[in-house]
Amino acid sequence: MAASFPLLLSFNLILYVVLGGIGVRWGVALQTALFIALPTYLEGAGDWLLLGGSGLLVLIIGLHPEGLGGQLREAIHKRRTERAERPEPDRPLAVEGAPSP
Numbered sequence: 001m002a003a004s005f006p007l008l009l010s011f012n013l014i015l016y017v018v019l020g021g022i023g024v025r026w027g028v029a030l031q032t033a034l035f036i037a038l039p040t041y042l043e044g045a046g047d048w049l050l051l052g053g054s055g056l057l058v059l060i061i062g063l064h065p066e067g068l069g070g071q072l073r074e075a076i077h078k079r080r081t082e083r084a085e086r087p088e089p090d091r092p093l094a095v096e097g098a099p100s101p
Helices: 007-020 025-041 047-063 068-085
Strands: none
Touching: 007 025, 007 047, 007 068, 025 047, 025 068
16 A cells, blocks of 8 residues: 555645645645646756745745635635725715716
């Protein structure tokens, strides 16, 4: 069984879930796509890619323990509640037959 499921793949899957946000499916999918596409585009970076990825991992876990997806979900929720609580600007009532300003 160990030969069919390499250790590096296990680490990568845990990394995708933790950084994407546990319980946030689209966050995990977005993070997975990012971590698969990034090495493809930065192929010539070599060890710098591993160093940068490790630093990014530590930074994200330190600043956003709920993952990037959880952080984005929280920001969207906060923006929606602020928008819902904002009062409507006073508008003059339209009178039939009156010219509009």
